[in-house]
Amino acid sequence: MMWVKKLDSQHFWDQMNTLPIESISLIEEELVKKLITTYQIELDCLFFDTTNFFTFIDSANTHCDLPQRGKNKQKRYDLRQIGMALLVSRKEQFPLFHKTYRGNKNDITVFQETFNALSERLRKISDELSDVTIIFDKGNNSKDNFNMLDRQGCYYVAGLVSSYFKPLIEEANKNFQTMEIDGEKQPVYRIKKEIWGTERTCVITVSTLLKEGQIRGIHQHLEKKYKLLQEFKQQLENTKKRKSFSEKEITEKLKDIIRGQFIDEFLKFDIIKLSNDEPSFTYYIDIEAYRNLQENVLGRKIVVTNRHDWTEEEILLAYRGQAKVEYAFRTMKNPHHLAIRPQYHWTDQKIEAHFLICIIGYLLAIAVYTKAKTAGYSRNIHHLMEELNQIRLGCVTKKKSNKIKFQLETAPHHFKKILEALDISDNTIKQKINFSDYR
Numbered sequence: 501m502m503w504v505k506k507l508d509s510q511h512f513w514d515q516m517n518t519l520p521i522e523s524i525s526l527i528e529e530e531l532v533k534k535l536i537t538t539y540q541i542e543l544d545c546l547f548f549d550t551t552n553f554f555t556f557i558d559s560a561n562t563h564c565d566l567p568q569r570g571k572n573k574q575k576r577y578d579l580r581q582i583g584m585a586l587l588v589s590r591k592e593q594f595p596l597f598h599k600t601y602r603g604n605k606n607d608i609t610v611f612q613e614t615f616n617a618l619s620e621r622l623r624k625i626s627d628e629l630s631d632v633t634i635i636f637d638k639g640n641n642s643k644d645n646f647n648m649l650d651r652q653g654c655y656y657v658a659g660l661v662s663s664y665f666k667p668l669i670e671e672a673n674k675n676f677q678t679m680e681i682d683g684e685k686q687p688v689y690r691i692k693k694e695i696w697g698t699e700r701t702c703v704i705t706v707s708t709l710l711k712e713g714q715i716r717g718i719h720q721h722l723e724k725k726y727k728l729l730q731e732f733k734q735q736l737e738n739t740k741k742r743k744s745f746s747e748k749e750i751t752e753k754l755k756d757i758i759r760g761q762f763i764d765e766f767l768k769f770d771i772i773k774l775s776n777d778e779p780s781f782t783y784y785i786d787i788e789a790y791r792n793l794q795e796n797v798l799g800r801k802i803v804v805t806n807r808h809d810w811t812e813e814e815i816l817l818a819y820r821g822q823a824k825v826e827y828a829f830r831t832m833k834n835p836h837h838l839a840i841r842p843q844y845h846w847t848d849q850k851i852e853a854h855f856l857i858c859i860i861g862y863l864l865a866i867a868v869y870t871k872a873k874t875a876g877y878s879r880n881i882h883h884l885m886e887e888l889n890q891i892r893l894g895c896v897t898k899k900k901s902n903k904i905k906f907q908l909e910t911a912p913h914h915f916k917k918i919l920e921a922l923d924i925s926d927n928t929i930k931q932k933i934n935f936s937d938y939r
Contacts (some may be wrong), residue, residue, distance in 0.1 A: 568604035660802040672704035713800025875921035
């Protein structure tokens with residue numbers, strides 16, 4: 501049983517050291533090709549997004565370049581982080597491409613730097629690039645990125661930041677038509693518009709959920725703004741500890757406090773004179789401006805595409821599918837299953853090897869989950885992992901004959917069909933293991 505001694509963590513780490521970074525993409529490519537063939541994965545719509553994973557790598561550690569401080573999506577700005585770009589399939593969210601990158605890069609830059617490798621992967625796994633539509637979020641778009649997609653001849657569905665296209669939103673507000681999207685009636689406006697030098701199909705709609713979330717966010721930010729304004733006002737009007745401010749300085753300070761998405765459109769101030777002729781201010785809500793914000797701005801989504809032949813519903817449902825890649829990220833941040841964190845290494849080579857191993861783990865878990873669903877399993881992947889964890893494989897050895905016997909522990913009755921779908925039984929295990937290798 502000498503092979504058992506090689507199952508310790510040190511042996512595993514030693515093997516990680518032998519993996520060249522240049523091989524990671526090739527390994528993933530071979531796995532993805534096999535995956536597509538085995539599970540007949542449809543490549544019609546693929547979802548791209550980026551995220552970051554905070555680490556506990558010391559700031560003084562100079563052995564790595566990937567971990568950097570940046571805008572952490574879990575609010576851990578005090579820690580170094582590592583970024584990951586990911587492409588997943590429409591069904592089951594199979595990972596088809598990933599790229600590890602420095603934690604201080606923004607999404608737009610990552611998209612630019614990743615796209616060549618991404619398009620090369622698509623050409624190798626798809627017969628025709630024209631059959632593929634890439635869906636990505638508004639955080640990845642820019643004029644240069646769209647021009648790059650146009651040059652490559654790629655189809656895409658993407659979001660636009662609505663505040664950058666106010667005339668388009670105003671036009672949509674006057675021309676909304678009620679349509680049924682996925683069984684739900686909502687206002688929709690469609691137009692072909694020149695966006696960044698090229699004619700693109702734009703679909704504008706109003707999301708009730710987005711609007712409600714934006715209103716909640718506005719109220720939360722207002723509380724913080726009120727607190728800062730009141731503190732500054734008290735500072736100005738405190739006769740004992742007063743610091744002299746000019747009206748211009750007060751105005752600049754107030755603009756800085758109020759500045760923020762939507763807030764500065766309706767939170768206003770006036771400069772006043774105190775009884776001692778010193779400047780101060782009052783602040784208030786512009787009710788008309790706030791009402792206009794609610795009725796004509798909040799909840800607006802702009803989706804842009806070069807799939808001019810698609811219906812409004814096809815375009816909007818494709819963009820909604822962006823949640824699929826976000827689900828993959830949430831799964832890889834789940835501390836109980838398939839988590840990328842914690843990572844107990846700090847060289848760039850080890851970090852990239854670690855990310856590859858985690859992606860392979862996620863890929864295998866999705867493969868198992870897909871098979872389980874064919875047997876009628878209806879719960880999510882995390883419940884499946886928990887239930888599979890309860891089934892153990894026993895290994896019995898006889899010292900005299902040095903024979904090995906493997907046997908599954910009794911599985912729950914409702915799980916027998918799942919095990920059959922996964923090809924797990926005492927007989928299949930015996931067939932797959934060459935016992936002579938272990939004697």
